Amino acid sequence: xxxxxxxxxxxxxxxxxxxxxxxxxxxxxxxxxxxxxxxxxxxxxxxxxxxxxxxxxxxxxxxxxxxxxxxxxxxxxxxxxxxxxxxxxxxxxxxxxxxxxxxxxxxxxxxxxxxxxxxxxxxxxxxxxxxxxxxxxxxxxxxxxxxxxxxxxxxxxxxxxxxxxxxxxxxxxxxxxxxxxxxxxxxxxxxxxxxxxxxxxxxxxxxxxxxxxxxxxxxxxxxxxxxxxxxxxxxxxxxxxxxxxxxxxxxxxxxxxxxxxxxxxxxxxxxxxxxxxxxxxxxxxxxxxxxxxxxxxxxxxxxxxxxxxxxxxxxxxxxxxxxxxxxxxxxxxxxxxxxxxxxxxxxxxxxxxxxxxxxxxxxxxxxxxxxxxxxxxxxxxxxxxxxxxxxxxxxxxxxxxxxxxxxxx
Numbered sequence: 001x002x003x004x005x006x007x008x009x010x011x012x013x014x015x016x017x018x019x020x021x022x023x024x025x026x027x028x029x030x031x032x033x034x035x036x037x038x039x040x041x042x043x044x045x046x047x048x049x050x051x052x053x054x055x056x057x058x059x060x061x062x063x064x065x066x067x068x069x070x071x072x073x074x075x076x077x078x079x080x081x082x083x084x085x086x087x088x089x090x091x092x093x094x095x096x097x098x099x100x101x102x103x104x105x106x107x108x109x110x111x112x113x114x115x116x117x118x119x120x121x122x123x124x125x126x127x128x129x130x131x132x133x134x135x136x137x138x139x140x141x142x143x144x145x146x147x148x149x150x151x152x153x154x155x156x157x158x159x160x161x162x163x164x165x166x167x168x169x170x171x172x173x174x175x176x177x178x179x180x181x182x183x184x185x186x187x188x189x190x191x192x193x194x195x196x197x198x199x200x201x202x203x204x205x206x207x208x209x210x211x212x213x214x215x216x217x218x219x220x221x222x223x224x225x226x227x228x229x230x231x232x233x234x235x236x237x238x239x240x241x242x243x244x245x246x247x248x249x250x251x252x253x254x255x256x257x258x259x260x261x262x263x264x265x266x267x268x269x270x271x272x273x274x275x276x277x278x279x280x281x282x283x284x285x286x287x288x289x290x291x292x293x294x295x296x297x298x299x300x301x302x303x304x305x306x307x308x309x310x311x312x313x314x315x316x317x318x319x320x321x322x323x324x325x326x327x328x329x330x331x332x333x334x335x336x337x338x339x340x341x342x343x344x345x346x347x348x349x350x351x352x353x354x355x356x357x358x359x360x361x362x363x364x365x366x367x368x369x370x371x372x373x374x375x376x377x378x379x380x381x382x383x384x385x386x387x388x389x390x391x392x393x394x395x396x397x398x399x400x401x402x403x404x405x406x407x408x409x
Contacts, residue, residue, distance in 0.1 A: 045075045046393060047118055051111070051125040051134045053082040053099035056261075057285070058227050059310045060150055061086050063175075064126045066202055067148075068092050070386035078118065080111060102132050111137040122393040124148055124173075135168025145169040146393060150199075150307040152179050152328045155186040162188045171392060175199050175307045176329020195392045198332075200385030201313050201376050210290040210318070216297060220253040220359045223296035223320065225289060225311040226303075228261030233302035233325065233345060235263075235270060240302075240343075240351030242274040247356050255280045256296065258289045258311075294318045297365060298358055303327045304345055313380055316340070316372035321365055323354055333380075339371035 048071060052064045068077045072092050079094040081087040087094050095114055097107045115123065115137055125134035126148045138145030147169045155161035165172065165183070171193045174180050180194045222241060226232045234257060241255045257267070257280065264282065271277045283292070293299065299315025299322050306328035313333070316322050322340035324330045334340040343350040358365045 046121040046390070047076045047078075048122045048124065048393065049078050049080060049115060049118070049120045051080045051123060051127075051130045052086060053097075053127055053130050054086050055083050056227065057085060057089070059307075060126050060148075061089075062310050063148070063150060063199060065089055066200060066382060067124075067386070067389055070200070070202075070382055071390060073386075075390065078120075080114065099129070099133075102129055104133065108133050108136060112140050115141045115143055122146060124393075126150075128153075131164050132168070135164065138170075139168060144171075144393065146171045146173060148173045149179060149183075150175050152176075152182050152305055152307065154182060155189070158186075158188070161186065165189065166193075169193075171195060171395075173197050173389065173392065176332055178329045178332070179307055195388070197385055197388040197392070198329075198380055199308050199310055199313060200382030201310075201317055201380050202382050203317060203377070206290050206314060206317060209288045210294050214291055214294040216319075217254075217295045218252075220251070220298075221256060221296040222253070222298040222300055222323075222355065223256045223258065223293055223315065224300040224302070225258040225293075225315075226301075226309070228257070228259055228263040228267060230263060231304050232261075233304050234267050236325075236345060236348070236351070237300050237302040238267060238270050238274065238276070238280065240348045241280070241355065242276050243348050243352035244355040244359075245276060245279065247352060251359065253279065253355075253359065256283060256292060257281070258283050258286055258292065260285045290314070290318065293320065296320050297369075298323055298355065300324065301327075301330065302343075302345065302351075306330060308333055313376055316369075317376045319369040319373055321358055321368045322372055323351070323358075333375065335371075335375075339368060339375050 050064050050068050052061060054061050068079055068090060069092065071077050077092045079087065079090050079092055080097050081094060082097065082099040087096060097110055098104060099107050111133060120141065120143050122144045123134050123138050124146050125131050131147055135145050145168060147165065149172055155165060166188050173195055175198055177196050180196050183189050183194060184191055224234065224237055228234060245251055245253065268282060271280045293315050297320060299312060299320035301309045301312040301322070301324040303325060304327060308329040312322050312324060322334055324334060324340065324342060325345045326342045331342065334342055336342045341354045343354060
């Protein structure tokens with residue numbers, strides 16, 4: 001990658017007009033029976049390839065976008081992707097690949113060719129489906145491979161997970177200490193290879209998209225954002241909101257759910273069954289949710305499993321009080337009662353009680369929202385995230401060991 005924003009080969013050589021036999025012939029001539037060595041990352045600008053095969057846009061895709069665009073200020077970054085829904089949002093050079101399966105040989109061969117042609121120093125797969133292919137491509141090219149994991153995950157298949165999470169990659173980036181702790185419950189994982197790097201918030205982008213100052217709604221508003229799946233716990237949020245409304249029938253309040261997904265119809269039916277369909281608004285996916293979030297009072301995240309939610313951080317920056325389950329690393333973000341509230345998943349009475357307290361005490365709500373915003377500004381900077389990723393990628397990990405590991409006997 002000679003230039004940051006120019007990539008003449010990205011749409012021609014690796015696009016849809018692909019001939020497998022011709023490619024395989026070139027691949028054999030390029031690789032033969034040997035494995036060539038890539039450049040050793042150091043203080044000079046690195047060539048970093050992000051890999052994301054997502055079919056929809058979500059938190060992982062937002063993190064990938066923020067990381068790739070931020071690192072592009074000082075390094076050469078690119079993206080290998082599957083769907084235009086994801087790729088079209090990136091301004092860095094990009095390559096569309098099939099990603100037909102976890103071990104799609106066509107994608108593997110093409111990924112290797114891209115990494116060789118672009119002299120990639122570091123490859124960062126960000127979806128579980130991409131870990132194996134990117135790890136194999138990294139080993140073939142002798143390129144540093146860093147996995148990014150943004151959710152708590154137990155490694156329960158020793159042989160397979162040892163290969164994917166320990167043998168192939170040189171390191172892992174996680175966004176919460178709790179994720180790191182869970183990974184280390186597997187005896188084959190090494191603490192030195194796992195780096196906790198909290199999500200950054202692109203406050204400049206949020207301010208630009210939000211526009212000018214937006215007053216808070218006169219109606220008490222709770223906002224939640226995410227893909228509408230069972231893991232995100234929207235059913236619990238709707239049940240807690242219904243119970244909150246039952247505490248005072250004259251409450252003027254609204255729940256706004258931003259996002260789309262397979263559970264949407266079921267969630268709408270739940271609202272109708274609870275008699276609150278008129279109080280819950282489903283917006284669908286929004287390119288710019290920030291005006292709605294800025295006008296809200298509370299941002300809710302009621303997931304069963306999570307890392308640290310981008311939507312929660314953004315809501316906090318926009319002066320919302322966060323109310324969340326203690327899933328994943330949320331406990332590292334929220335100091336219960338000071339800058340937000342934590343409620344156990346399934347505890348409808350606690351969720352309703354917290355919402356009622358915030359509704360009844362606007363001064364307290366304003367104080368907590370101010371503390372929440374300060375937490376984001378002080379500890380979740382995009383600049384800090386960018387620099388931490390670059391530093392981890394540049395460590396001498398090509399041997400498969402970090403500097404700390406090599407010091408140990």
